[in-house]
Amino acid sequence: MARFWHRWIGRPQFAKRSRRKRSTTRRRLKPEALEARQLLAANIFHNELMPEDVNEDGEISALDALTIINRMSRQSQRDSVEGGVPQQRGPGQMTDVNNDGQDSALDALMVINRMSRQRDDLESSTQRPDPRDRLDPPADRPTDLPTSDLADEVRSIDGTGNNRENPEFGATDTELLRIAENDYADGISEPAGEDRPSAREISNALSTATAAGNTSERHLSSFVFAWGQFLDHDISLSLEPENAEDAVSFDIEVPAGDPLFDPFGTGEQTIQLTRSLIADGTGTSTENPAEQANSITAWVDGSQVYGSDQETSDALREFIGGRLLVTDDGLLPTDENGDLLAGDLRAAENVVLTSMHAIFVREHNRLADEIAAENPDLSDEQIFQEARRRVIAEMQSITYNEYLPALLGEDALSDYTGYDSSVNPSIANEFSTAAFRFGHSTLNDEYRLVGNDGEDVDEPISLANAFFVPELLEETGIDSFLKYASSTQSQEIDLGVVNSLRNFLFGPPGAGGFDLVSLNIQRGRDHGLADYNATREAYGLDRVESFADITRNEEIAEKLESLYGDVNNIDLWVGLLAEDHTEAGSLGETATTIIAEQFERLRDGDRFYYENTMGDREIRQIENTTLAEIIERNTNLDSLQANVFFFAPQITGTVVAESATAQPSQATEPVSSGDPDSPRKGLQGDPPRPGQPQSGQESQSAEEGVVAAEGILVELVDSDGNIIDSVLTDVNGNYAFDSVTQSGSYQVRVAESDEWDVAGAGTWDLSISNGDEDMHRINFRVLV
Structure with a gap:
């Protein structure tokens, strides 16, 4: 094992360092049956099988190259009339062989290169070409072809030929x-x-x-x-x-x-x-x-x-x-x-x-x-x-x-x-x-x-x-x-x-x-x-x-x-x-x-x-x-976070305090986890969001007699009842958890306190489904 x-x-x-070529004695590789490795894969959505067949007469010939040159000439004349500003076009024109949005010499060169390859294939039609020919062109052909020429090639399975000067670079058994x-x-x-x-x-x-x-x-x-x-x-x-x-x-x-x-x-x-x-x-x-x-x-x-x-x-x-x-x-x-x-x-x-x-x-x-x-x-x-x-x-x-x-x-x-x-x-x-x-x-x-x-x-x-x-x-x-x-x-x-x-x-x-x-x-x-x-x-x-x-x-x-x-x-x-x-x-x-x-x-x-x-x-x-x-798109999943390499849900909220002699706040019914503002379930006592205290001091909020509660211990509990994290509220009564390490069910609650009456604070039951979850407004109310 x-x-x-x-x-x-x-x-x-x-x-x-000098590199030795790979050994070929341990594995015999079969020739690649790649139809002469000219798969015409480039632009197959632009001009069907033969993007170089500009005039669509079923053949790739000098007429196709001439059509591109004439198109370039007419475009140049129009550009001169229109103030010398080249007019950009979207891809898809027949003369735009490489589908880059403009007619250029590269398009004509692609036609000429294709004609050359057809001639080579015709001359060797009695024998299947060596698959490496397309990656290592003969000495009388240019090796510095434009990037677009790669469209007629595919990677070899064994990694050879990627580098034309050093065909063994990156290959198997090196x-x-x-x-x-x-x-x-x-x-x-x-x-x-x-x-x-x-x-x-x-x-x-x-x-x-x-x-x-x-x-x-x-x-x-x-x-x-x-x-x-x-x-x-x-x-x-x-x-x-x-x-x-x-x-x-x-x-x-x-x-x-x-x-x-x-x-x-x-x-x-x-x-x-x-x-x-x-x-x-x-x-x-x-x-x-x-x-x-x-x-x-x-x-x-x-x-x-x-x-x-x-x-x-x-x-x-x-x-x-x-x-x-x-x-x-x-x-x-x-x-x-x-x-x-x-x-x-x-x-x-x-x-x-x-x-x-x-x-x-x-x-x-x-x-x-x-x-x-x-x-x-x-x-x-x-x-x-x-x-x-x-x-x-x-x-x-x-x-x-x-x-x-x-x-x-x-x-x-x-x-x-x-x-x-x-x-x-x-x-x-x-x-x-x-x-x-x-x-x-x-x-x-x-x-x-x-x-x-x-x-x-x-x-x-x-x-x-x-x-x-x-x-x-x-x-x-x-x-x-x-x-x-x-x-x-x-x-x-x-x-x-x-x-x-x-x-x-x-x-x-x-x-x-x-x-x-x-x-x-x-x-x-x-x-x-x-x-x-x-x-x-x-x-x-x-x-x-x-x-x-x-x-x-x-x-x-x-x-x-x-x-x-x-x-x-x-x-x-x-x-x-x-x-x-x-x-x-x-x-x-x-x-x-x-x-x-x-x-x-x-x-x-x-x-x-x-x-x-x-x-x-x-x-x-x-x-x-x-x-x-x-x-x-290849499973039944539809709830993944955008970047699956991070899992970082957040839980944030505020704890407010009110005087025991004040008018009791109205408790709300439990809120469904499907509520877009409150993705939680089983709430007991949904308090309003407090106002902002002044200058770091406990001060009254917009609701009479309600203040931010500093120093309240808030606990995060997993589905087995284990406390996995706890944090004290800050001067504004705010708290945050970023300690959830896996998806699942959790509960947020206020811990027992000798200073505060938390009996009516309630709990929040949360369901974390993915790493992008942002559970906000998980708020509590305690009594002074």
Whole structure:
């Protein structure tokens, strides 16, 4: 089981390293059947199948180019008559081939390029063209084609050919980059950290989580792990040897007397780990140290949905109407062995991840059906590739416009300035083996099953019981798990990791199991990652001089010093998770730098990145399609907050006091939760909103004898009757709760007091359905 655990979780300039080409001996890829990879997907809503056929005579010829040139000439004359101001047009004109709203030389060039490609295809019509021809044009053809020419291309399944000068950039089975120098014990391949404590000892000392947990201070929802894991499985996978004879053990020593892994004090227990495969030809000398390989494409290209090799991709398709295979219930199908059919082999790791896979298969098929209905003459391949193109664009937009800003802060990444062919997008070892494994810290110890109204519909499932059980979704469906992820705060990103991940047992204590914290630390040593301080320096950051420089938490700093002794010897994953967070984000400086640098390279080095290939109108359409919208249009959910990466409901109100001798206020009837002004139910005594006191003093409001009540204790109670938060009213009688960590039913009440008579204050019963809830005017009246 452990072998399949995911690799979660101004750009600095680094010295370029020579890269070896990927090995082709481990996997034979089938040629892509992409109809010469000219799918004519661009402008299929503008001018049907052949946007270059300007005069619509069924042929693409010099007449089409001439028509555009004549149109430009007439437009130029009109512009001169109208004062030299070019007249902008909306897209849709036949001469506007690239659909950018104007006639230009680019439109004529597209016609000429299309004619050239037709001639090339005719000359080679007796043999199916090599699919890479469209990505690597012959030497006598220009390589600096305008962006619009990308419309005639599609991404290769295995990631090759994106970069024309370096076709292997981002492809499957290429080496991971190494930003910092390796820390192998022998400088070649022997694991690092031989002088450090056991990874399990470090885990026990630093990562034990409390039963109550520690939820996100910035109100991140559980989608921070759901999307993080789904995204990680799109860009990174380091495998272990398939054959037992090739496997090299690197087991983790368990401290004697470990209560869960060595309860009988034998001192001989271990947690099993097999070393990762190293790239062919590496690990032969200090000049040629071992490097690990990424077995999937590095690009954010939906490979977890579509696969990273042609055989996998073909196995996922219906080959009718451009659709992907899906069950009648909208779930991932299985193969003859009962394994899920998905683009990534880790799709069954947990039910939330499997639900994410199902959502994007549904989204692909929804788009395919829409495209087919609007363009009945398109082939299966054309529909499939157009739907794939849009799904990838949606995934990229969600990653860069929702997920990364939520995680790192709005300004963590530099602005996009266009495609840069000099950028190598390959995944950095520091990123995949350490920084992007932050996500293990964010998981809660159980998955709730949540209905559309935010209420639990069944008993929660222990995280430990949610691994590798995709069949559970046949009973529950995916809606309740996706609603859970949006309606529950994640755990804080820190060294603490819940029990289900840190003490997963295969039986009673001592029967074996795994500790994901220990495995993260040990995997970093297996890959020869440099220590925390050396990595900071390699990424252009100042080295820390003391443990207190890493964290203001004195207890953590003392434990780090006790374990490592030397600030220059800390395991990278440990140092990253121990860091104080940046002001704008939920990670420390080093982790933020590593993650931002990686995603900048994945964006800037991607010739097919959506902002580099789409027009303004389509970009706006893609960027207006949020993850919440994709989920809602592919499920029965309709109550998600606009940004599912945050869950931050608010409850606010005011407490007023009146004299016991004053005329009693009139109590109101209970108010329905459907009342737009008061989204609550079961009210007892609905008081009026008080006026504003003067100069911070208790003063009379607009209602005679009523004043703001300062210092009143207001309590927030969950559905089990537990007080989860309490707060004193301020000088104006106001209070606020922002401590609701999950959707569901709550009660707000005034606490008993010796100073105030609260017997008639009543209570408010509230129902929180999503993270955008703003429960205001939850007011109370007490007697002096």
